[in-house]
Amino acid sequence: MIVVLKNGVGKEQQDDLKRFLEGYGVKVSVTEGTQTTIFGLLGDTSNIDINAVEAQDAVETVKRVQEPYKKANRKFHPDNTEVKVGDLVIGGKKLTVIAGPCSVESEEQIVEIARRVKAAGATMLRGGAFKPRTSPYSFQGLHAEGLELLRIARKETGLPIVTEIMNTEDLDLFADVDVIQVGARSMQNFELLKELGKTDKPILLKRGLANTYEEMLMSAEYIMAGGNENVILCERGIRTYETFTRNTLDISAIPVLKRLSHLPVIIDPSHAAGLPWMVEPLSKASIAAGADGLIIEVHNNPAKALSDGAQSLTPDQFDGIMERLAPLAQVVDRTL
Amino acid sequence: MIVVLKNGVGKEQQDDLKRFLEGYGVKVSVTEGTQTTIFGLLGDTSNIDINAVEAQDAVETVKRVQEPYKKANRKFHPDNTEVKVGDLVIGGKKLTVIAGPCSVESEEQIVEIARRVKAAGATMLRGGAFKPRTSPYSFQGLHAEGLELLRIARKETGLPIVTEIMNTEDLDLFADVDVIQVGARSMQNFELLKELGKTDKPILLKRGLANTYEEMLMSAEYIMAGGNENVILCERGIRTYETFTRNTLDISAIPVLKRLSHLPVIIDPSHAAGLPWMVEPLSKASIAAGADGLIIEVHNNPAKALSDGAQSLTPDQFDGIMERLAPLAQVVDRTL
Amino acid sequence: MIVVLKNGVGKEQQDDLKRFLEGYGVKVSVTEGTQTTIFGLLGDTSNIDINAVEAQDAVETVKRVQEPYKKANRKFHPDNTEVKVGDLVIGGKKLTVIAGPCSVESEEQIVEIARRVKAAGATMLRGGAFKPRTSPYSFQGLHAEGLELLRIARKETGLPIVTEIMNTEDLDLFADVDVIQVGARSMQNFELLKELGKTDKPILLKRGLANTYEEMLMSAEYIMAGGNENVILCERGIRTYETFTRNTLDISAIPVLKRLSHLPVIIDPSHAAGLPWMVEPLSKASIAAGADGLIIEVHNNPAKALSDGAQSLTPDQFDGIMERLAPLAQVVDRTL
Amino acid sequence: MIVVLKNGVGKEQQDDLKRFLEGYGVKVSVTEGTQTTIFGLLGDTSNIDINAVEAQDAVETVKRVQEPYKKANRKFHPDNTEVKVGDLVIGGKKLTVIAGPCSVESEEQIVEIARRVKAAGATMLRGGAFKPRTSPYSFQGLHAEGLELLRIARKETGLPIVTEIMNTEDLDLFADVDVIQVGARSMQNFELLKELGKTDKPILLKRGLANTYEEMLMSAEYIMAGGNENVILCERGIRTYETFTRNTLDISAIPVLKRLSHLPVIIDPSHAAGLPWMVEPLSKASIAAGADGLIIEVHNNPAKALSDGAQSLTPDQFDGIMERLAPLAQVVDRTL
Known part of the structure; x- marks a missing residue:
């Protein structure tokens, strides 16, 4: 799962979001650009509610990489x-x-x-x-x-x-x-x-x-x-x-x-x-x-x-x- | 409801279809063209299953004129x-x-x-x-x-x-x-x-x-x-x-x-x-x-x-x- | 632009892809997970043909973050x-x-x-x-x-x-x-x-x-x-x-x-x-x-x-x- | 082509519509029900603009029976x-x-x-x-x-x-x-x-x-x-x-x-x-x-x-x- 942050989100808010995401048991890798910061979520993301992540203030958009189904996969x-x-x-x-x-x-x-x-x-x-x-x-x-x-x-x-x-x-x-x-x-x-x-x-x-x-x-x-x-x-x-x-x-x-x-x-x-x-x-x-x-x-x-x-x-x-x-x-x- | 007959449907088959449709309690009006014959169904057609009419051999296509709902109408x-x-x-x-x-x-x-x-x-x-x-x-x-x-x-x-x-x-x-x-x-x-x-x-x-x-x-x-x-x-x-x-x-x-x-x-x-x-x-x-x-x-x-x-x-x-x-x-x- | 690599893509192929993407004048940031490697492209990506990136052997999927239009944006x-x-x-x-x-x-x-x-x-x-x-x-x-x-x-x-x-x-x-x-x-x-x-x-x-x-x-x-x-x-x-x-x-x-x-x-x-x-x-x-x-x-x-x-x-x-x-x-x- | 008239359209208006349709060179067959009157158009209707018929005051709806293409048919x-x-x-x-x-x-x-x-x-x-x-x-x-x-x-x-x-x-x-x-x-x-x-x-x-x-x-x-x-x-x-x-x-x-x-x-x-x-x-x-x-x-x-x-x-x-x-x-x- 990839989380794109809103422009201008400060260090503190980034850290809060990182902690929130780590609460799902995944590792968060941070990519900082001049304009955009991207979080890559590594691990099992199938139990993460994509909508809950989108609802965080600091988040611009979320994109799934893994499929959300496991037993049918x-x-x-x-x-x-x-x-x-x-x-x-x-x-x-x-x-x-x-x-x-x-x-x-x-x-x-x-x-x-x-x-x-x-x-x-x-x-x-x-x-x-x-x-x-x-x-x-x-x-x-x-x-x-x-x-x-x-x-x-x-x-x-x-x-x-x-x-x-x-x-x-x-x-x-x-x-x-x-x-x-x-x-x-x-x-x-x-x-x-x-x-x-x-x-x-x-x-x-x-x-x-x-x-x-x-x-x-x-x-x-x-x-x-x-x-x-x-x-x-x-x-x-x-x-x-x-x-x-x-x-x-x-x-x-x-x-x-x-x-x-x-x-x-x-x-x-x-x-x-x-x-x-x-x-x-x-x-x-x-x-x-x-x-x-x-x-x-x-x-x-x-x-x-x-x-x-x-x-x-x-x-x-x-x-x-x-x-x-x-x-x-x-x-x-x-x-x- | 309008029923368009297939080309070449004979008199007898037309009569059979007419009787079948009249069985729903509607009046059937026949329009005969050189190529196409059309049946117009007059009366309450809301209880006619359009699919059942389409399934008749003599029928090319059926078009509804009345809505199929009554109480909501x-x-x-x-x-x-x-x-x-x-x-x-x-x-x-x-x-x-x-x-x-x-x-x-x-x-x-x-x-x-x-x-x-x-x-x-x-x-x-x-x-x-x-x-x-x-x-x-x-x-x-x-x-x-x-x-x-x-x-x-x-x-x-x-x-x-x-x-x-x-x-x-x-x-x-x-x-x-x-x-x-x-x-x-x-x-x-x-x-x-x-x-x-x-x-x-x-x-x-x-x-x-x-x-x-x-x-x-x-x-x-x-x-x-x-x-x-x-x-x-x-x-x-x-x-x-x-x-x-x-x-x-x-x-x-x-x-x-x-x-x-x-x-x-x-x-x-x-x-x-x-x-x-x-x-x-x-x-x-x-x-x-x-x-x-x-x-x-x-x-x-x-x-x-x-x-x-x-x-x-x-x-x-x-x-x-x-x-x-x-x-x-x-x-x-x-x-x- | 976010590029998700196929599982099992080796170091050399990753480097080739990185060089290919840098050829568009963007900076590539690499996030390595246990299963998935993600490249984040930073800079102006509006002139990158997303299809050309998808066509690279090492690439599983590409997701846009920036809009591809500039003057209308x-x-x-x-x-x-x-x-x-x-x-x-x-x-x-x-x-x-x-x-x-x-x-x-x-x-x-x-x-x-x-x-x-x-x-x-x-x-x-x-x-x-x-x-x-x-x-x-x-x-x-x-x-x-x-x-x-x-x-x-x-x-x-x-x-x-x-x-x-x-x-x-x-x-x-x-x-x-x-x-x-x-x-x-x-x-x-x-x-x-x-x-x-x-x-x-x-x-x-x-x-x-x-x-x-x-x-x-x-x-x-x-x-x-x-x-x-x-x-x-x-x-x-x-x-x-x-x-x-x-x-x-x-x-x-x-x-x-x-x-x-x-x-x-x-x-x-x-x-x-x-x-x-x-x-x-x-x-x-x-x-x-x-x-x-x-x-x-x-x-x-x-x-x-x-x-x-x-x-x-x-x-x-x-x-x-x-x-x-x-x-x-x-x-x-x-x-x- | 089948033309369904609006409820309550009088004799004179029906005759006007009939003449208008006959102007396209087709024969018009009339089916009168208690509530609905239906005109069946017989002959070559491929040059009739369905929209023009729909635009007539007396018309509720128009349904095509023939395809509007000839050479490709x-x-x-x-x-x-x-x-x-x-x-x-x-x-x-x-x-x-x-x-x-x-x-x-x-x-x-x-x-x-x-x-x-x-x-x-x-x-x-x-x-x-x-x-x-x-x-x-x-x-x-x-x-x-x-x-x-x-x-x-x-x-x-x-x-x-x-x-x-x-x-x-x-x-x-x-x-x-x-x-x-x-x-x-x-x-x-x-x-x-x-x-x-x-x-x-x-x-x-x-x-x-x-x-x-x-x-x-x-x-x-x-x-x-x-x-x-x-x-x-x-x-x-x-x-x-x-x-x-x-x-x-x-x-x-x-x-x-x-x-x-x-x-x-x-x-x-x-x-x-x-x-x-x-x-x-x-x-x-x-x-x-x-x-x-x-x-x-x-x-x-x-x-x-x-x-x-x-x-x-x-x-x-x-x-x-x-x-x-x-x-x-x-x-x-x-x-x-």
């Missing part, structure tokens, strides 16, 4: 983390493909879709029971019943299930869910993250629609600081000025997150664009860029879906995409 | 809503000024600040007991103890208290809080909004850092749909590409939200810029543009604040600003 | 710059109000509008002769004839004229224009800026739709580096994710630009929102926040305007706004 | 356009790889780099002679001399040359340049686009840093409307809130632009991220998503480059990437 964990879900490994050579409907609607629906996506090569089943909808007048999910239907689909197909939690009060209901998803709107629901940190469940953490890489890794850090290191990062499109697509897929998130962190990174091409014909090119781009997997919306009858039908693929379309992704995975030394 | 409630907090009125001629520290830290701190801001003309006291912090290693607030200290400060000064809730499980602790704040990161925590809709508490709803006006009003609608119409909207800066300020104050939110909705609008100039020297010009701009009030961070010792010290005013600075705001309020026919 | 010119246009002063106590149509369309139109805005208190006339239109099929302006009509309107009313230049080849045509406008799309047309720097004309420099404060001041620096210090900065709305308004007025630009620079700052509320009913609240906010003036679109027949009619005020509306702005100006110690 | 030109540069084809099965330094610096430099990139498989040479630099104090390019050095490198290697134009006055100097580049900052320099439309040169049109797909295609339309249909679109990263990378590569631009338009699309991974280690994953993603080519910065001595050294690859790095891209190209049925 590749510097301290050079090897890739592999998250285990039963026999499955997320972040290994085999790509993870999670597929299923936006919302669980009925036993027939979820079981049929589960069978189809499994046949096409998906390794996990997604489906929402608690749905964060922009409008209070939209379908809000089947809640506990939806989770029960997911369990039935798991029993029928053997596919582990991934589903979203929205509130700490519902945590008990998720006891036998295989992967708990934290949605984009909850990425900074810190109370929820803390509770999930106390479990040992794999957590699929989606990036908030306008959150930075650093903020995302700090949210992962919340979960990991609680003791749960089974975090899977998921990029699902960010908000930009462009309105043709629902969001803008940030493909750079793949190489950046994998460089900054050791956690697996998967991509959600369905929400990123909101347009089914874009799922294929975005999936291809993601695998080529080094993603560890995909999460794709598939519905057996998009026109009758209770949510997000417009961006869902049909099982037939999903079959075709999976076939065309396989040789691409091979070229980048992965398997599908 | 000025069209159906032409008069300004005034939210009552004891004897105070938010949204009336007298401007609301909420002031206080980012976090409640001690009895001495909160009582002293409460006295100072009251003397300067503030009408409510703010202070955080549950703090949404980006880092798990930062101070997270005093929780129940912090709420107790706010009550003491209220008793000492008579100022109603405004404080943030982060989780539905804490709702009981907020039973005698005067105004419950929903922070920017929780604006789309729909489970929390639903619970708050069941109370009769005034809710200060902050805009999410990258949420549109429509999304903000839909979040207000969540609370109001539950029966609680005491919603106060708060603009606190949005995320843009500019990095000099922490966020970018969207001053246009004032005239826009007041045109689209009947709810009061207040501005948070402290979080918007993150720089104490900008609080004054942004406060002036807000009042001139028609805001119903301000929420300002004041700390008796910013350099020792446990959070957000860098953007807090001292009580002396706050005194000066309040003095200079008063004549401005008068010019736009308000009082301070 | 308030640090080196503490007093406000006042730009003279005949007897008018831009940046003085009296606010500058520039009004007129988007495009000059006919003698009758421009003269009538000029008379009306003058009567209402405007001090300069705006009108476009060269129009940057998104579509090649839209009206592109009257070019030389438009400039001639502006001269007629100036003769009839005495109002100095402000009009936009798009191309260096047209510069001769602008010889007797009073203030030359550089539009948002041309803010980084550096060849144009250089040519304008060789003239002594007042230049109204509009902020590009997604440019930072620093980039804007660097564009001012281009003009000033050529010898022309008569630069007026103009904020006209930036591009964000919000689509209700055409752009988002960045009201913070006023206090920020006036702190960083000594140049006058005026606001364009017409383009910022693109909605005529928002011109008044945004104008009020701008004056309250300390703007030196406004540039407002007024058309005698918006429904027949050849461009931007939808955001233009009628002369009657403009009259009303000017009346209501006057007392506000007084409260912030300005005159209208 | 795939609807009217279903087949892919192939742009010829000598024997090369841009937009065919073989991918186009343009490589070279940011700036031309010397004969030795440009010739050496040209030889290396040719050996690695590049099909064209890039190099800037006129450089748009944010700071007036940075190296601005060698201008005419730089173009001469590019000609020498072309003679030595046979590689066609691609270089940027910034001003219409320089057009004569570009007479024997193979592909003229319009930089991001000039994407809406409409006077320049019009002049380029009068030539028959292939134009590499870069997307502005915050421009929409539609604006980009309207800029292509400017060139094509003048008679020059040899336009190559180039995505090079857009501006978002994320600061880790210089810009954010919009990978979706590839499928979107290719769906909306018949023009070739190439990607600039060097400027998109500004980080050399990201060139490879972004190049792979681009090819996988269907790009027609890449433009990559390569410098024989990045640490000594006069511009953009920090994002340039060395020739050795470029060799490696080209080798690893080849099998990927094959999988998506392209050749490198």
Whole structure:
């Protein structure tokens, strides 16, 4: 951390500031110029509140050099983390493909879709029971019943299930869910993250629609600081000025997150664009860029879906995409 | 709502789509061009899921004409809503000024600040007991103890208290809080909004850092749909590409939200810029543009604040600003 | 400027880098930590290409402390710059109000509008002769004839004229224009800026739709580096994710630009929102926040305007706004 | 185009508006609801100025259905356009790889780099002679001399040359340049686009840093409307809130632009991220998503480059990437 002092700060005030900073357990190195004095902070600065330093009278500006996250930081964990879900490994050579409907609607629906996506090569089943909808007048999910239907689909197909939690009060209901998803709107629901940190469940953490890489890794850090290191990062499109697509897929998130962190990174091409014909090119781009997997919306009858039908693929379309992704995975030394 | 059909959609498919849309209880008017056929939907379209319409095979694109919110919509409630907090009125001629520290830290701190801001003309006291912090290693607030200290400060000064809730499980602790704040990161925590809709508490709803006006009003609608119409909207800066300020104050939110909705609008100039020297010009701009009030961070010792010290005013600075705001309020026919 | 070295950079490489940096005429102060070595650069760093430093093998990251602009920087010119246009002063106590149509369309139109805005208190006339239109099929302006009509309107009313230049080849045509406008799309047309720097004309420099404060001041620096210090900065709305308004007025630009620079700052509320009913609240906010003036679109027949009619005020509306702005100006110690 | 009328607009005013719209040569179909009246405009609406319609008193809002561009629109030109540069084809099965330094610096430099990139498989040479630099104090390019050095490198290697134009006055100097580049900052320099439309040169049109797909295609339309249909679109990263990378590569631009338009699309991974280690994953993603080519910065001595050294690859790095891209190209049925 580098602290630039205001012009004209006297010796005494400098010494006070130096002592204040040393209180954080770091060494302070002073560089005095004709106009500007700079303090370099050496040691572990991750527990220093940058805002508290900026609030000191003598301080002009503060610049971080070290990242503020530790457990999620590749510097301290050079090897890739592999998250285990039963026999499955997320972040290994085999790509993870999670597929299923936006919302669980009925036993027939979820079981049929589960069978189809499994046949096409998906390794996990997604489906929402608690749905964060922009409008209070939209379908809000089947809640506990939806989770029960997911369990039935798991029993029928053997596919582990991934589903979203929205509130700490519902945590008990998720006891036998295989992967708990934290949605984009909850990425900074810190109370929820803390509770999930106390479990040992794999957590699929989606990036908030306008959150930075650093903020995302700090949210992962919340979960990991609680003791749960089974975090899977998921990029699902960010908000930009462009309105043709629902969001803008940030493909750079793949190489950046994998460089900054050791956690697996998967991509959600369905929400990123909101347009089914874009799922294929975005999936291809993601695998080529080094993603560890995909999460794709598939519905057996998009026109009758209770949510997000417009961006869902049909099982037939999903079959075709999976076939065309396989040789691409091979070229980048992965398997599908 | 206007539905544009794909080119080449036949008569039968058109009829199917027409019946599907009429199922929502609206009248469908058909405009047939040489290339394009357009369906106009007449009646109440607020309960139509636009995504479900887009998911129909025959549909090229759908455009909304009516707003998707009703209770928050000025069209159906032409008069300004005034939210009552004891004897105070938010949204009336007298401007609301909420002031206080980012976090409640001690009895001495909160009582002293409460006295100072009251003397300067503030009408409510703010202070955080549950703090949404980006880092798990930062101070997270005093929780129940912090709420107790706010009550003491209220008793000492008579100022109603405004404080943030982060989780539905804490709702009981907020039973005698005067105004419950929903922070920017929780604006789309729909489970929390639903619970708050069941109370009769005034809710200060902050805009999410990258949420549109429509999304903000839909979040207000969540609370109001539950029966609680005491919603106060708060603009606190949005995320843009500019990095000099922490966020970018969207001053246009004032005239826009007041045109689209009947709810009061207040501005948070402290979080918007993150720089104490900008609080004054942004406060002036807000009042001139028609805001119903301000929420300002004041700390008796910013350099020792446990959070957000860098953007807090001292009580002396706050005194000066309040003095200079008063004549401005008068010019736009308000009082301070 | 602060240069953070990569971990593990040896003594020799450090010495090479130190010599390289000293080649820019600055003093390099070295801070050695256990993990990180930091170089502090002391002296004038404004002519150092930050990218060239980042390109050095030993360098992890570079952070600027000093601003890269000099002539536009308030640090080196503490007093406000006042730009003279005949007897008018831009940046003085009296606010500058520039009004007129988007495009000059006919003698009758421009003269009538000029008379009306003058009567209402405007001090300069705006009108476009060269129009940057998104579509090649839209009206592109009257070019030389438009400039001639502006001269007629100036003769009839005495109002100095402000009009936009798009191309260096047209510069001769602008010889007797009073203030030359550089539009948002041309803010980084550096060849144009250089040519304008060789003239002594007042230049109204509009902020590009997604440019930072620093980039804007660097564009001012281009003009000033050529010898022309008569630069007026103009904020006209930036591009964000919000689509209700055409752009988002960045009201913070006023206090920020006036702190960083000594140049006058005026606001364009017409383009910022693109909605005529928002011109008044945004104008009020701008004056309250300390703007030196406004540039407002007024058309005698918006429904027949050849461009931007939808955001233009009628002369009657403009009259009303000017009346209501006057007392506000007084409260912030300005005159209208 | 769909025109929604204000509530309460009377019969006479409706008829006036209908006549006004019919004046554009379109048929107007009227849909009358209990609250809202909607006009559907049928026929060619691309020459209707949407703003002029919005400016009519009776109009609440206007929504486009048809795209405002014609010559660039795939609807009217279903087949892919192939742009010829000598024997090369841009937009065919073989991918186009343009490589070279940011700036031309010397004969030795440009010739050496040209030889290396040719050996690695590049099909064209890039190099800037006129450089748009944010700071007036940075190296601005060698201008005419730089173009001469590019000609020498072309003679030595046979590689066609691609270089940027910034001003219409320089057009004569570009007479024997193979592909003229319009930089991001000039994407809406409409006077320049019009002049380029009068030539028959292939134009590499870069997307502005915050421009929409539609604006980009309207800029292509400017060139094509003048008679020059040899336009190559180039995505090079857009501006978002994320600061880790210089810009954010919009990978979706590839499928979107290719769906909306018949023009070739190439990607600039060097400027998109500004980080050399990201060139490879972004190049792979681009090819996988269907790009027609890449433009990559390569410098024989990045640490000594006069511009953009920090994002340039060395020739050795470029060799490696080209080798690893080849099998990927094959999988998506392209050749490198």
